[in-house]
Amino acid sequence: MRLTINGKSQDVDADPTTPLLWVIRENVGLTGTKYGCGVAQCGACTVHINGLPVRSCSIPASAAVGAKITTIEGLASGSKLHKVQKAWLDHDVPQCGYCQSGMIMAVAALLKSNPKPTDADIDAAITNICRCGTFQQVREAIHMAAKAAA
Numbered sequence: 001m002r003l004t005i006n007g008k009s010q011d012v013d014a015d016p017t018t019p020l021l022w023v024i025r026e027n028v029g030l031t032g033t034k035y036g037c038g039v040a041q042c043g044a045c046t047v048h049i050n051g052l053p054v055r056s057c058s059i060p061a062s063a064a065v066g067a068k069i070t071t072i073e074g075l076a077s078g079s080k081l082h083k084v085q086k087a088w089l090d091h092d093v094p095q096c097g098y099c100q101s102g103m104i105m106a107v108a109a110l111l112k113s114n115p116k117p118t119d120a121d122i123d124a125a126i127t128n129i130c131r132c133g134t135f136q137q138v139r140e141a142i143h144m145a146a147k148a149a150a
């Protein structure tokens with residue numbers, strides 16, 4: 001399969017039915033995207049496909065052929081952090097950090113489609129699970145990122 005990940009097109013030698021998450025981690029070596037539940041519930045594995053958030057544990061890699069895949073490693077523009085990453089740092093959101101790459105990818109997609117989300121919008125869109133309970137920090141950092149310039 002030929003996959004385009006973070007702007008780089010590459011041939012990947014994997015069974016097309018392999019979940020995209022494992023191809024990203026094992027074949028391509030980008031380990032920022034995490035495995036949590038494997039059944040599309042926790043959001044730890046969230047990446048963007050053509051700008052939309054997708055739980056990569058639950059789609060076959062073949063579904064992403066021809067699309068633009070973005071992982072947490074590709075979210076910043078060179079050395080310039082994405083505004084969500086910056087808000088996360090400024091607001092000290094992560095605890096253990098395990099869920100946070102998926103959380104950040106989900107939030108980046110939300111702010112693209114809804115630049116000024118309300119708390120209700122956030123609750124509806126960000127269903128990622130954080131075992132450390134960073135939900136309040138996440139919400140505050142989303143509002144902080146929404147106020148920041150792109």
Ligand code: FES
Nearest residue numbers: 036037038043057
């Ligand atoms: S690992 Fe994909 S949603 Fe939990």
Ligand code: FES
Nearest residue numbers: 096097130131132
């Ligand atoms: S920061 Fe630990 S699971 Fe979310």
